[in-house]
Amino acid sequence: MSIAEKNISEAILTVENITLSFGAVRAIRDVSFDIKKSEIRAIIGPNGAGKTSMLNVINGFYHPQEGKISFRGEVRKQMRPHEAAAGGIARTFQNVALFKGMSTLDNIMTGRNLKMNKWNVSLIPSMFYYGPTQKEEIKHRQYVEEIISFLEIEAIRKTPVGRLPYGLQKRVELGRALAAEPDLLLLDEPMAGMNLEEKEDMCRFVLDVNDEFGTTIALIEHDMGVVMDLSDRVVVLDHGEKIADGSPDEVKSDQKVIDAYLGVSN
Template sequence: MSAQERVFNETLLSVENISLSFGAVKAISDVSFDIKKGEIRAIIGPNGAGKTSMLNCINGFYHPQLGQMVYKGAVRKQMKPHETAANGVARTFQNVALFRGMTTLDNIMTGRNLKINKWKTWLLAAAIFVGPTRDEERVHRAFVEEIIKFLEIEAIRKTPVGRLPYGLQKRVELGRALAAEPELLLLDEPMAGMNLEEKQDMCRFILDVNDEFGTTIALIEHDMGVVMDISDRVVVLDHGSKIADGTPDEVKKNQDVIDAYLGVPH
């Protein structure tokens, strides 16, 4: 994939000199990078490098002490998580965070929550159900069925997600994020703990999402083979600082990156 270099011009999100610390622990120090519209951007680094913290900052879950984010051409104010969600950012989680008591279908339907017309489904209409609420539900059900078809999970539509194997749960979680029709999709280790076959499936879905819907994707992943294959550009973090940024080939050759991963003799 990386063989044919794709060119992206428009910047969707630029992270400028972000620093985040918890008390005396510096999680991220002075990191800057940008995410172009339509690309697959990987964030890699050894354990504890600050990758997930970085996603949490983009998400609005953590608020960095220094630096700013420019999203869609405007400096972003401090936002609550549900506000960033309303602004087109969706994500999946490192340790699957599905709603375990609900079915696959309901889980993906929750991803539509910002698209559902609040007036057609307000309390009294919802209590009566027949009429506006039912019509609204149908519209979104049809959309969700498209996602279910796309991810090939038709058979587990009505299964509570708590009973599903791990690989499928990850897939449902991707479905929930896609249901929000995000502009920027953040994937936190989408392939952790999967076998080869499941990884191949997941890669295919990620590439298809990027290709068919034009969704910009930022992903954290530890499988270097996958990262180098599917991403357009890679940013490498180590101990909270950025040590490299570029195409997979550039990053692979970077001495700092090699040192960070393999260690350096002292």
């Protein structure tokens, strides 16, 4: 589906002149771009280009020395992780970050934490587990069951995630992020380490999340076939600098991108 067909116009997030340094190492240098509501926006580049650092800036894990972030019209010089989560930004990680001893259902349930009534799940009501506390858990479990059905993982809902193959663990992590009902979903290499069948499944789920829920998605991915098939727009980083920004067709034919990342076929 093209940008025109999706009626994409409004920017849900804008990063302006972001510079991030670790001591003498400059990870990001004066980078600006936006992410429009309901689009799938890819961030690509060679290893060490600053892609994950940029996601960490967006959701507040890193605080840039220069620049600012605007999310849903609110300008923040520094985003903080809890503010990002509460405001509607969720993410998955390059390395799976799940509770390995907990079941699939319980892992996804942790994504509902910010949606729960704090009094109903506080210490005293939880000690007795009746009335409002019980109703609160039932309500959120119903939502989690819908996600489990959506991701087609009913068969592993009670399985500890540490026993699952890597591809299914990635799917559970996606489910936990979706449980937060995000407006903006950040995916850090969601297809990394997957075989072809697992990649095809994950691509389908990413598209379905975008189409059915209207969730805006920003993803980092090294598989260029995936990037070109999924993305509405692509921004390219190299050594912490933006070298290209545009549609997949525009980016893949950009000489700077070919030289820095895609390479030249002989």
